[in-house]
Amino acid sequence: MPAFDLVIRHARAVTASDIFDCDIAVKDGRIVQLGQSLPAGAREIDAAGRHVTPGGVDAHCHLDQPEPPPVRMADDFDTGTRSAACGGTTTVIPFALQHKGQSLRDAVADYHRRAEGKAHVDYAFHLIVSDPTPTVLAEELPALIREGYTSFKIYMTYDSLKLDDGQILDVLSVAREHGAMAMIHAENADCIEWLTRRLEAAGRTAPRYHGHARPMLVEREATHRAIALSELVDVPILIVHVSGQEAVEQIRWARAHGLNVFAETCPQYLFLSAEDLGIDDRFEGAKCVCSPPPRGKSNQRVIWQGLADGLFTVFSSDHAPYRFEGEDGKKAAGEDAAFRHIPNGIPGIETRMALLWSEGVMARRITPQKFVELTSTNPAKAYGLHPRKGSLAVGADADLVIWDEREFVLRNSQLHHNVDYTPYEGMHLTAWPGMTLARGEVVWDGREFTGRAGAGRFLHCGLPSLLPR
Numbered sequence: 001m002p003a004f005d006l007v008i009r010h011a012r013a014v015t016a017s018d019i020f021d022c023d024i025a026v027k028d029g030r031i032v033q034l035g036q037s038l039p040a041g042a043r044e045i046d047a048a049g050r051h052v053t054p055g056g057v058d059a060h061c062h063l064d065q066p067e068p069p070p071v072r073m074a075d076d077f078d079t080g081t082r083s084a085a086c087g088g089t090t091t092v093i094p095f096a097l098q099h100k101g102q103s104l105r106d107a108v109a110d111y112h113r114r115a116e117g118k119a120h121v122d123y124a125f126h127l128i129v130s131d132p133t134p135t136v137l138a139e140e141l142p143a144l145i146r147e148g149y150t151s152f153k154i155y156m157t158y159d160s161l162k163l164d165d166g167q168i169l170d171v172l173s174v175a176r177e178h179g180a181m182a183m184i185h186a187e188n189a190d191c192i193e194w195l196t197r198r199l200e201a202a203g204r205t206a207p208r209y210h211g212h213a214r215p216m217l218v219e220r221e222a223t224h225r226a227i228a229l230s231e232l233v234d235v236p237i238l239i240v241h242v243s244g245q246e247a248v249e250q251i252r253w254a255r256a257h258g259l260n261v262f263a264e265t266c267p268q269y270l271f272l273s274a275e276d277l278g279i280d281d282r283f284e285g286a287k288c289v290c291s292p293p294p295r296g297k298s299n300q301r302v303i304w305q306g307l308a309d310g311l312f313t314v315f316s317s318d319h320a321p322y323r324f325e326g327e328d329g330k331k332a333a334g335e336d337a338a339f340r341h342i343p344n345g346i347p348g349i350e351t352r353m354a355l356l357w358s359e360g361v362m363a364r365r366i367t368p369q370k371f372v373e374l375t376s377t378n379p380a381k382a383y384g385l386h387p388r389k390g391s392l393a394v395g396a397d398a399d400l401v402i403w404d405e406r407e408f409v410l411r412n413s414q415l416h417h418n419v420d421y422t423p424y425e426g427m428h429l430t431a432w433p434g435m436t437l438a439r440g441e442v443v444w445d446g447r448e449f450t451g452r453a454g455a456g457r458f459l460h461c462g463l464p465s466l467l468p469r
Helices: 079-084 104-115 135-145 167-179 189-201 216-232 245-256 284-287 299-309 352-361 366-383
Strands: 004-014 019-027 030-035 041-046 051-054 056-058 089-092 095-097 127-130 152-154 181-185 238-239 261-265 400-405 432-438 442-446
Touching: 004 030, 004 366, 056 352, 056 366, 079 089, 079 432, 079 442, 089 366, 089 432, 095 104, 104 127, 104 135, 135 167, 152 167, 167 181, 167 216, 189 216, 216 238, 216 245, 216 442, 245 261, 245 299, 261 299, 299 366, 352 366, 352 432
Parallel strands: 004 041, 004 051, 056 089, 095 127, 127 152, 152 181, 181 238, 238 261
Antiparallel strands: 004 019, 019 030, 051 400, 400 432, 432 442
16 A cells, blocks of 8 residues: 555755755645655646645635625635635635624624535635624633634724724724734725725716825834834734835834734736826726725835745735625725725736746746745744645645746636636736645645535634744
8 A cells, every 4th residue: 555645756855945856745635745756646646746735825815794785795715716726825814703792602603604615625714803802702712712812803993893993992902812913904094994985076987087196105104103002012913904105114013023923915916006096087997996996107126025935924815805797896885986886906816926936936026935934834833724725845734836837927717716807817927836735635626626516624723923022
């Protein structure tokens, strides 16, 4: 009987620190040996010298998140995790959203119902805390952290989700006491509302004005305030989807002063710009409405620099899938609706890894090791899944990507999400996952999706290993 269930031969293995040639042996879904000329496996795959990385961990994505009718997210846990697997992502962490007036427990139970039997890859949940009542703060949130929901998101904008500074301090205090990771969406809600009203009064309501209502200074101010609040409580935070130079400067200041402030960015801030929201009043710009919005093209260099020099800890998709056509997505309020009524978010769960490998690694902006750190190892550490996830090491789950380095033009028709567009349509890429394995099983063979709904397991997270003890 073969010693291993699977052996991947002639891999150019990449971790967050090293690159080395080896065979990779898998048994019972886990990596059990790395070496040269390993014994035969029941199945064998020849990597033929191609790069092999740990499967991606997309630590910021939205799947089947409840929305006010008629708006509906296009991807549920079936289509969303199918798309993730075909793009090289083998673990996703979407959000269990608490509505105001709802218990946090009920929000988690609802999200489990939405995921049950549908996921093709493993998944965990972040929490979104929108109503930090005394019961939530003293009972529900501490208990959920103990049960493996060790990260939660705080909003400083959106009327239905935002917390005031006192509430943020209360939630950060729970994070400090229990060792959880607090994620913060940093934009100044009052500034956005004031600018939006003035733009509407002037008749400037087309999608392109979404960016005018959210200039970099509203992100800068909120980032500065989030840092100050975390300093007051003395707790680490992670600022999500950082878009621009002014927020970057605040984070660099915090790091220079010894504060534990981590940062995440996303593909839209590397590959989209303000022009993608439209240079005229056509509704087409709604495809790129997200918050924070894409910035000027010169700003992309700042984000690339932050990825290369370690400012950014995590690179996520912030996949928020709304269809462009139809009455339940971007056009839910009609094509003449003001930009404030356009659902915020763009698809990206399948394209995240290939975009960064093509334009980061292949273009020599970042090293292969930095790619693994940003897309897999650090998010697994930040959210308590390392070393089981994010590792190419003995004992880790056999979540692996074998990369094909080839030139092609990206088309939405190639993708597996349930969204009718990609904002990256027509981009010339130089790499795509040639094979994705989830716990040792091939779920994408480079041509067809071969996964199985329900094969993905829910993961209870430990405490973040990025945080000081």
